[in-house]
Amino acid sequence: MITIKGLSKVFHTKDKQVTAVDNLDLSIKKGEIYGVIGYSGAGKSTFIRLLNRLEDPTDGKVTINDQELTSLRKGKLRVARQEIGMIFQHFNLLWSRTVHDNIAFPLEIAGTPKAERQKRVDELIDLVGLSGRGNSYPSQLSGGQKQRVGIARALANNPKVLLCDEATSALDPETTDSILDLLVDINEKLGLTIVLITHEMHVIRKICHQVAVMEEGKIVEQGDVLDVFLHPKQQVTKKFVDQVMGDPEKEHSLGLIKDNYKSGEIVRLHFVGDSANQALISDLSRKFELDVNILHGKITQTQKGAYGTMFVQLEGTKEEINRAIQYIKETSVEVEVNPNV
Known part of the structure; x- marks a missing residue:
């Protein structure tokens, strides 16, 4: 489903160069919930932005559904991105638009007819548990409700992949659990492949099938979540496991x-x-x-x-x-x- 080979990203400043992502190789199967965990500065946010080319890589390849995104020009990339939804830590909603219009926005960009847009938006509002809130504005919603709008918007174009950039780190624990439950429900109902990054092992424990641990731009450990919990090899992984084991x-x-x-x-x-x-x-x-x-x-x-x-x-x-x-x-x-x- 997703194949990553030799992926690197180097940022250049006046004084030095910073390697944010360092020669990553990764394979993610269709329908998996794949977690990438690391502390601040590990390179995980840059990594997930490379997957849909919000950042262009310095080197390496990203292939999704047999299509190599890293070689696409702007026009074809725009079309390919319609199959990759993304949700953000701070929601990134349009504050002057209602819930309904926020969700409809990517459909408008894609040129979807109005009647079809209306039907799709209504389906998504029900799916994410926001029935009756279609005419509300983001300022009238709780943090969890805002993130539900963000998830619905990311699903608007029926993507095959959903990228989650610290999607729960701005939420309280109870709301976090409800959003994670929603992601599991979406994964099971839609067969969606989900890639999420986080610094919280609770998120990995609760919903992920596989996990990769990042440190200093590299993946230092990866595998089945249960195996990584049972046999953490790297010191950074042991610290994350201890987050959950108390x-x-x-x-x-x-x-x-x-x-x-x-x-x-x-x-x-x-x-x-x-x-x-x-x-x-x-x-x-x-x-x-x-x-x-x-x-x-x-x-x-x-x-x-x-x-x-x-x-x-x-x-x-x-x-x-x-x-x-x-x-x-x-x-x-x-x-x-x-x-x-």
């Missing part, structure tokens, strides 16, 4: 655990998918001559299933602890003995 000071927490629980063995358990529903702790207590103390843990949900981590203390004889650890290894729960950050 322990941004994991190194400090682990140090406290080790200082305060020195007897027996400390193990970290990783639960994935169906294994999160296993009664493992009670099984260990019944099957082995052990005291099992839960020290710290959390389970959260991703699009591909549950993911959780838990620190436990196993107290008993060395032999019995080893037997218990071997038993855990034979289940679908991953175990890490004497874990380090």
